[in-house]
Amino acid sequence: MVKKATKKEIDSIKSAFLTHYNNAVTELNYRNVYELVIAVALSAQCTDKRVNLITPALFEAYPTPYALAKANIEHVKSLIQSCSFFNNKAINLLAMAKRVVEIYGGEIPLDEKELVTLAGVGQKTAHVVLIEYTGANLMAVDTHVFRVSHRLGLSDDLTAIATEETLVKKFKSDLHQLHQGMVLFGRYICTAKNPKCDTECFLSQFCKSKDGFKPR
Template sequence: MKKATKKEIEAIKSALLERYPEAVTELSYTNLYELVVAVALSAQCTDKRVNLITPALFDAYPTPAHLARADIEEVKRLIQSCSFFNNKAINLVKMAQRVVDVYGGEIPLDEKELTTLAGVGQKTAHVVLIEYTEANLMAVDTHVFRVSHRLGLSDDATAVATEATLVKKFKTDLHRLHQGLVLFGRYICTAKNPKCDTECFLKAYCKSTEGFKPR
């Protein structure tokens, strides 16, 4: 597959920033704690589904201290319509317990410290920091991975490697580019039946319509 040229990369970057100048997550949250929980739940689950789950969850456990004392079976019941709810419930309670025990009940706004929390890997930490602090970071989900490969921005086999490539090629405005790539992949450059002829504003740079997935 052909790779995007430097000129094409700059054009793609400009087009994404123009189309999505103020793009933010579609997850619903009111504070950092709620954002971390919502992002953790969104792994292999749609934002729309997460937004249906979290109101009752946050009503029952409004703070890390409440969640740290939660009965895991009750947490499972509240999030059971989410994929991998068993593991996610266990991780949410463990996450809250560490936040209380180690960080005094406050979610740490540091990548390394965030990734010490149960269920919070690099991608989740980056998404949180991108959304909450507008950090110049990139995070690669299935949408970003697919779009990056279709546009010839990356030919990497994994999400982590793709992230590093995008950081190297885009350099700046990464937080806005991440959000823009997510929205572009979610609504236009979809896995099945991408809207190539009707809505795609990046069609001139497309190298493939294959449904790329990270290994």
């Protein structure tokens, strides 16, 4: 079992993340909340780089929820086919757009309970959207945040949802910035394979394990 970080260590880790990633934002490209919801939904089990290659043509073809709600499903699939699970994602995108048009008058709701009623938008996606677009004091746990949390002894939970709850309790504030920082830290420094422990890591003194750690 990984040794847990102490209260003092947690405070130091939090401070370090806020210092190193004080202006961190998502690497997904978007121009409005409609595009952000789509980009985040597509990024599930797909890299941000891949999503950024896909979305320009998709956004040009369907610039609004109204346009997407009337889209031909096969055309949408053809635009996102290089993305993982593109069939299901295409179906969800159309269903999402139709609900936004029919229930919310074409406006993406900026409320968690409303967002998760949209097809393809679970708690993590809703939190990422609200963190990025509104700076909400929320945490979202992807594979990077999960791995970093466990390596630093911040969590020993087995699932992403449980890890999120633990991080919220331990960090309490500045969660939106901590989320963004932990994603980037996990993506480029505390990587799953060959983490840059000796060259770029600014948290090596707090590291409890170099295991891969994946949520169940």
